[in-house]
Amino acid sequence: MSDMGKYIIRRLLTGVLVVLCVTVIIFGIMQAMPGNPIDLMVDTRVSAEKVAELKARWGLDKPVIVQYFYWLGNILRGDFGTSITTKQEVLFLIKQRLPYTLMLTGTAVVIEYLVAVPLGLAAAVRKGRLMDKSMTVIMVVLWSMPTFWLGVLFMMEFAINHRFFPISGYSGLRSLVLPAMTLALPSLAQIFRLTRSEVLDVMEERYVETACAKGVSNRGVLVRHVLRNALIPVTVTFFLNLPWLIGGSVVVENVFAWPGMGQLLWKGIAKQDFPIVQGITFVIAILTVICNLIGDIISGVLDPRIRME
Amino acid sequence: MKKKSKLSQVLRKPLFLIGFIMLAVVILAALFAPRIALRDYAQMDLSLKFVAPCAQFPLGTDQYGRCIFSRIVYGSRIALKVGLMAVVIETGIGVTLGIIAGYYGKKLDQAIMFLTDMIWSIPPIILAMAIVLLLTPSAENVAISIALVTWAQFTKIVRVKVQAIKNLSYIQAARVYGESDLQIIVRYILPNLTSTIVILASLALPSAILSTTSMGFLSLGAQEPLPDWGMILSGGIQFIERAPWISFWPGVAIVWTVLGFNLAAEGLKELLDPRMKV
Amino acid sequence: MEEKILEVKDLSVSFDGGVQAVSGVSFDLRRGECFALVGESGCGKSTTARAILRLIRAPGRITGGRILFEDEELLGLSEGEMGKVRGRNIGMIFQNPLDSLNPVYTVGSQVSEGLMVDKMEKAQAWKLAADTFRDVKIPDAEERVRSFPHEISGGMRQRVMIGMMLCRHPKLLIADEPTTALDVTIQAGIIELMNDLRHKYDTAVLMITHDFGIVADMADRVGVMYAGQIVELGDVFTIFDHPLHPYTKLLMKALPVITKKEGRLETIPGTVPDLSKPIQGCRFADRCPDACDRCHQVSPAMTQVTPGHLCACHLVKGGEAHV
Numbered sequence: 001m002s003d004m005g006k007y008i009i010r011r012l013l014t015g016v017l018v019v020l021c022v023t024v025i026i027f028g029i030m031q032a033m034p035g036n037p038i039d040l041m042v043d044t045r046v047s048a049e050k051v052a053e054l055k056a057r058w059g060l061d062k063p064v065i066v067q068y069f070y071w072l073g074n075i076l077r078g079d080f081g082t083s084i085t086t087k088q089e090v091l092f093l094i095k096q097r098l099p100y101t102l103m104l105t106g107t108a109v110v111i112e113y114l115v116a117v118p119l120g121l122a123a124a125v126r127k128g129r130l131m132d133k134s135m136t137v138i139m140v141v142l143w144s145m146p147t148f149w150l151g152v153l154f155m156m157e158f159a160i161n162h163r164f165f166p167i168s169g170y171s172g173l174r175s176l177v178l179p180a181m182t183l184a185l186p187s188l189a190q191i192f193r194l195t196r197s198e199v200l201d202v203m204e205e206r207y208v209e210t211a212c213a214k215g216v217s218n219r220g221v222l223v224r225h226v227l228r229n230a231l232i233p234v235t236v237t238f239f240l241n242l243p244w245l246i247g248g249s250v251v252v253e254n255v256f257a258w259p260g261m262g263q264l265l266w267k268g269i270a271k272q273d274f275p276i277v278q279g280i281t282f283v284i285a286i287l288t289v290i291c292n293l294i295g296d297i298i299s300g301v302l303d304p305r306i307r308m309e
Numbered sequence: 310m311k312k313k314s315k316l317s318q319v320l321r322k323p324l325f326l327i328g329f330i331m332l333a334v335v336i337l338a339a340l341f342a343p344r345i346a347l348r349d350y351a352q353m354d355l356s357l358k359f360v361a362p363c364a365q366f367p368l369g370t371d372q373y374g375r376c377i378f379s380r381i382v383y384g385s386r387i388a389l390k391v392g393l394m395a396v397v398i399e400t401g402i403g404v405t406l407g408i409i410a411g412y413y414g415k416k417l418d419q420a421i422m423f424l425t426d427m428i429w430s431i432p433p434i435i436l437a438m439a440i441v442l443l444l445t446p447s448a449e450n451v452a453i454s455i456a457l458v459t460w461a462q463f464t465k466i467v468r469v470k471v472q473a474i475k476n477l478s479y480i481q482a483a484r485v486y487g488e489s490d491l492q493i494i495v496r497y498i499l500p501n502l503t504s505t506i507v508i509l510a511s512l513a514l515p516s517a518i519l520s521t522t523s524m525g526f527l528s529l530g531a532q533e534p535l536p537d538w539g540m541i542l543s544g545g546i547q548f549i550e551r552a553p554w555i556s557f558w559p560g561v562a563i564v565w566t567v568l569g570f571n572l573a574a575e576g577l578k579e580l581l582d583p584r585m586k587v
Numbered sequence: 588m589e590e591k592i593l594e595v596k597d598l599s600v601s602f603d604g605g606v607q608a609v610s611g612v613s614f615d616l617r618r619g620e621c622f623a624l625v626g627e628s629g630c631g632k633s634t635t636a637r638a639i640l641r642l643i644r645a646p647g648r649i650t651g652g653r654i655l656f657e658d659e660e661l662l663g664l665s666e667g668e669m670g671k672v673r674g675r676n677i678g679m680i681f682q683n684p685l686d687s688l689n690p691v692y693t694v695g696s697q698v699s700e701g702l703m704v705d706k707m708e709k710a711q712a713w714k715l716a717a718d719t720f721r722d723v724k725i726p727d728a729e730e731r732v733r734s735f736p737h738e739i740s741g742g743m744r745q746r747v748m749i750g751m752m753l754c755r756h757p758k759l760l761i762a763d764e765p766t767t768a769l770d771v772t773i774q775a776g777i778i779e780l781m782n783d784l785r786h787k788y789d790t791a792v793l794m795i796t797h798d799f800g801i802v803a804d805m806a807d808r809v810g811v812m813y814a815g816q817i818v819e820l821g822d823v824f825t826i827f828d829h830p831l832h833p834y835t836k837l838l839m840k841a842l843p844v845i846t847k848k849e850g851r852l853e854t855i856p857g858t859v860p861d862l863s864k865p866i867q868g869c870r871f872a873d874r875c876p877d878a879c880d881r882c883h884q885v886s887p888a889m890t891q892v893t894p895g896h897l898c899a900c901h902l903v904k905g906g907e908a909h910v
Contacts, residue, residue, distance in 0.1 A: 149560030206686035215674030247434030
């Protein structure tokens with residue numbers, strides 16, 4: 001497995017590089033914002049010495065490159081500054097919110113994968129028949145739905161017409177159902193389509209015919225040979241798409257007043273609370289890079305050819 | 310001759326036909342908005358707030374007594390304009406970088422590929438939000454920000470295509486004849502990319518419109534009193550128990566439009582290159 | 588006469604849109620014998636081979652005929668029963684050994700998968716897989732079982748395929764162009780291996796090929812296929828020394844003869860007829876240098892010229908072609 005070890009280390013280094021570049025982008029955007037961050041961060045009543053002290057702490061009296069490294073050092077220590085609006089530590093706010101976002105996206109991810117993959121397989125096996133055709137239509141409709149509207153529909157039906165679930169906020173696991181479904185359904189369509197087309201492609205492969213010729217049962221061929229190979233690109237795409245899902249959670253959290261980072265981010269943007277925006281963007285970028293890394297590692301485990309590259 | 314029969318084949322598939330019809334409705338609504346709308350989209354009347362759908366207000370009114378139907382009709386202009394603008398810009402950036410990466414290869418290719426990987430490492434909505442924040446919220450800036458976070462998919466596919474095309478013998482021959490890189494790209498490579506670009510752009514349009522409405526939903530798009538579909542919808546959520554129609558109908562309009570574009574794009578893909586993987 | 592283990596009678600396969608890929612093909616195989624189906628690509632020889640194992644996929648369909656394996660009608664079996672015939676009684680190897688092995692499993696596990704279909708314990712199956720690798724002369728068998736297909740050479744992969752299909756000692760092995768995708772230098776080794784093993788295990792072989800060299804090396808009897816039909820059938824010496832059908836003759840001419848100085852390849856002018864339309868008369872008539880009016884109107888039937896030598900041509904009667 002030393003191949004695998006080298007492969008993981010290589011992916012890890014790329015991940016670190018990407019994170020560094022993301023910090024450059026965030027820093028660039030912060031630099032491009034009108035006014036300097038300190039002026040934005042503190043209100044006018046703060047004394048000049050205090051401002052100077054803050055500037056020194058953030059290295060704002062130094063050249064831009066030096067400023068970046070000061071800033072990077074602070075960010076890497078988890079010091080994202082203090083919220084302009086609530087005066088709380090941004091790190092504290094993120095720590096408070098992160099578990100909720102992870103809970104929401106995690107649940108949605110599990111729903112998405114567990115529903116889309118079996119459905120895609122079933123549709124591929126029944127290609128051209130009623131089940132396949134109707135699933136395909138349903139999926140195009142889902143794919144065309146804005147998450148926020150789906151959320152509103154769920155809210156109307158399952159929280160207002162029938163009071164099955166709480167309408168918004170977080171009050172126990174029952175609150176999770178509607179937001180997670182809302183987040184999962186539209187992106188489920190993509191994984192479904194990909195699974196279906198990959199399964200159909202793999203079915204054409206010669207090695208599937210070999211397995212049939214060996215006398216392996218239909219079920220065995222489908223699971224051990226067809227699905228096993230089709231899952232490689234499906235899983236890679238799945239992890240590549242996670243950023244979209246995390247992005248989608250910003251919208252869904254706002255529909256359902258879910259107490260996660262997305263809502264905090266949106267409030268931060270609406271109120272021009274830059275420390276919050278940079279902190280959350282950084283955390284989400286790290287999450288994304290981790291997701292991609294997991295995707296790479298899983299595809300390396302699933303496909304022995306990748307490790308060799 | 311053969312092309313014609315293929316077109317009729319595609320048109321015979323009911324889903325595509327439905328898609329084209331749905332699209333036609335949206336485009337007509339956008340073109341003739343002033344005639345179709347019953348009132349001005351911004352006309353308020355506080356004595357008529359939260360009117361349920363009726364003969365006078367087919368889709369009801371909002372908290373300011375504005376006609377939802379008229380706002381949705383006018384909103385189609387914003388959705389189409391922003392979507393088209395975003396796709397034009399992202400196609401431009403994506404295809405240009407894709408051709409450069411594919412044609413020149415080596416260091417340039419690596420640099421561009423690294424850039425696309427980076428773009429994909431930040432959730433697009435969040436990056437778009439940051440960009441809009443930088444540029445100040447407006448419909449045009451939403452289009453720019455969507456374009457800036459989505460061009461990478463064009464680049465990846467165009468690059469692979471160009472890599473395949475540039476080694477064809479007639480392009481090698483053109484190079485031997487001493488034609489410049491630019492001439493080769495414009496005269497030989499671009500024409501070979503047309504159907505790929507058309508398919509990619511047509512598939513990108515519905516998702517651009519969807520992203521537009523998401524930005525609108527977060528109040529980052531066209532600002533009040535402009536009738537952005539996503540914004541109308543988000544504005545209605547707080548009144549959802551009292552006046553569910555405010556949030557319901559803009560969603561119908563969005564799904565209608567996006568679904569129409571999606572179905573039509575599928576049809577176009579079937580027509581131009583059914584085996585292409587996107 | 589030896590016992591027949593496979594009889595194909597009047598087999599027809601058609602594809603979506605009415606393409607008759609195989610029409611009315613009949614031949615048989617005796618125990619331990621090697622029968623070669625020869626023809627240009629697209630003549631229906633691979634489709635015939637797949638039809639025997641019922642591996643034809645939609646939109647293709649077996650539309651008629653019988654396939655008897657040890658007097659059992661394969662076309663009448665349920666899918667489950669058919670599964671017990673595949674691999675256990677009839678093995679099959681394919682053209683390209685890279686495509687034919689699943690890239691995500693080690694070659695050993697793919698060999699043992701077949702053994703485990705026969706309810707063999709996993710550990711025993713792996714041990715047998717390693718034994719099989721020695722049998723097909725793969726060096727370092729114990730190491731190689733743990734290799735993935737992409738880690739070994741094309742020739743080794745085809746040895747793995749042969750081992751995989753022969754380790755369960757099937758009575759019949761179908762080989763669909765087993766050497767076509769391999770380097771010429773490796774081909775001979777594979778043919779030699781197949782010859783050794785088929786004698787060792789007394790396995791009958793149905794060899795699908797377009798290469799008369801392989802036919803000469805392995806086959807006992809030959810069927811020449813053209814446009815979905817067998818046009819000439821006989822033992823290998825008769826076919827090589829006294830070909831009767833004009834198509835067979837032309838195919839022989841197309842053989843590159845390396846010993847002669849002017850090793851120019853002769854090609855057969857014209858193209859294979861469109862099988863999606865009904866064809867009147869002999870299917871080879873349009874390309875046949877000797878075709879007469881009757882050839883264009885009446886389809887010739889397979890008739891016995893000498894015992895064991897059959898030919899479908901109007902111009903051939905009683906052992907000699909009368910042109």
